[in-house]
Amino acid sequence: MALLAYAFAAIMVGTTLPTPMYALYAEHMHFAVLTTTVIYATYAGGVLAALLGLGRWSDAVGRRPMLLAGVAFAVASALVFLFADSVPVLLVGRVLSGLSAGIFTGTATAAVIEAAPSAWKTRAAAVATVANIGGLGAGPLLAGLLVQYAPHPLQLPFLVHIVLALVAGIAVLAVPETSARTGRIGLQRLAVPPEVRSVFVIAALAAFAGFAVTGMYTAVAPSFLSTVIGIDNHAVAGAIACSIFAASALTQVAANRIPPGRAVAIGCAILIVGMTILTAALYFSSLGALIAAAVVSGIGQGMSFSRGLAAVAERAPAQRRAEVSSSYFVVAYVAISLPVIGEGLAARLWGLRTAGVAFAIGVAALAAVCLVAILVQESREKLSAST
CATH class of the missing domain: 1.20.1250.20 (MFS general substrate transporter like domains)
Incomplete structure (x- = not known):
């Protein structure tokens, strides 16, 4: 091992x-x-x-x-x-x-x-x-x-x-x-059964928001550091990118026993806080706030992604779990590419600082939608159980 x-x-x-x-x-x-x-x-x-x-x-x-x-x-x-x-x-x-x-x-x-x-x-x-x-x-x-x-x-x-x-x-x-080598060679199917879709959509949107942030920090954070903050140190740039992954890894282990639905909601709320800090970091050109945003966002991303995957796996039929999980990972990896390219286009049109703030607002809005959807879903389930 x-x-x-x-x-x-x-x-x-x-x-x-x-x-x-x-x-x-x-x-x-x-x-x-x-x-x-x-x-x-x-x-x-x-x-x-x-x-x-x-x-x-x-x-x-x-x-x-x-x-x-x-x-x-x-x-x-x-x-x-x-x-x-x-x-x-x-x-x-x-x-x-x-x-x-x-x-x-x-x-x-x-x-x-x-x-x-x-x-x-x-x-x-x-x-x-x-x-x-x-x-x-x-x-x-x-x-x-x-x-x-x-x-x-x-x-x-x-x-x-x-x-x-x-x-x-x-x-x-x-x-x-x-491995016992019992499988067959072929393309991995992508599908989400009807009984999983409501949970999958919310978890996938939360994963999309979180992975968009990790993609942004991995691709653009060094440019934020040099252009917006005014610090041209590659070791610091690497440490900032490292911090979001370190926070995510530790959180995924620590949050392993939190009920999935609650963990995704908490993760989305933390991600909103992280994007608020990122907006302040870019507006005030603050290194400390840029690092804090990375750590806070990593915590939110780690919690919402890992427990979102657990929520999806719980609801999926055992024989279809692999294709549902693969669908979830596809959403996550699309999220580390398309939003980052959008960030690059926005930087060309509006400048890096404004593009970064717009990105943070967009991610916070998506996380807020997920949070509201989870709260509404939980309210409906409680109402249904009581009646």
């Missing part, structure tokens, strides 16, 4: 590694925030392609072959970034990174849970969550420190990640196969 958790975290590091480096790429290749958001968002295309096209393969061919394929895509992505000299090359690197993440998201989660010793069975899902989100948070922190304080800022982070990924491959090879 420990070896697989390491492999999971090491591969996810690579998916957020470029975050503090986008400003350097923009400087060297002469592009604006909109191009940065498009480069970032192509990652989601790779993730979705892997989730839908390869999501069921590990049940048929085994966890190890698919995890090794994920390692191969991660190494290929790092090699592309290592020699990147144009925007199209950066796009290729992001797609490869997305493919590695899409394979690992489902396959490594299942492998960690299956490999857990009996004493860890009840905590194995939490271990997988921490490995996943922890790796995402470690990527910008590691890259920020290397870019700011080490030589060769556009190459060294990817050399380090190649080493981490190769060690991950060795870890995967060292672990026995955990």
Whole structure:
């Protein structure tokens, strides 16, 4: 379990590694925030392609072959970034990174849970969550420190990640196969049965709001820091991006026993607070408020996403749980791409500060709609139970 958790975290590091480096790429290749958001968002295309096209393969061919394929895509992505000299090359690197993440998201989660010793069975899902989100948070922190304080800022982070990924491959090879290989190769179906739809819509909207924020912090927060706040430090930019993932990971573990409906409502309320703080951070050019917004938003996102998934899984028929969960993840990964591109377009039209404030207001409004919908739904259920 420990070896697989390491492999999971090491591969996810690579998916957020470029975050503090986008400003350097923009400087060297002469592009604006909109191009940065498009480069970032192509990652989601790779993730979705892997989730839908390869999501069921590990049940048929085994966890190890698919995890090794994920390692191969991660190494290929790092090699592309290592020699990147144009925007199209950066796009290729992001797609490869997305493919590695899409394979690992489902396959490594299942492998960690299956490999857990009996004493860890009840905590194995939490271990997988921490490995996943922890790796995402470690990527910008590691890259920020290397870019700011080490030589060769556009190459060294990817050399380090190649080493981490190769060690991950060795870890995967060292672990026995955990799958019974009973599934069939094919495309992952997406569907939401009628009995799940009311819960799914609310949970998916909350996930959309939360993932839009994580996407914004991963793609645009370094630009906020340099352009709006006036601090040009890549290590700080990486730490800010890291903080939202760290807060999310810790919250997902801590909130595991809160009833799903209540947790999603609380998460949406916290997300609204986070967006209010973000608006103040941009308006007053405050570093402290920008960091606070990341932490608060991470708490809201972690709670609403993880417990929203639990709510959907509870209502879904056992034989259709995989396709419902996949539908939920598709919504989440669309959320880290389209809103961020919208942010880039708005920045071109209105300026980065105004675009950021508009983004925060939009996310807060979506979270408020989810919160009201949950409260109305709970009121109806209580009324129905009393009558």
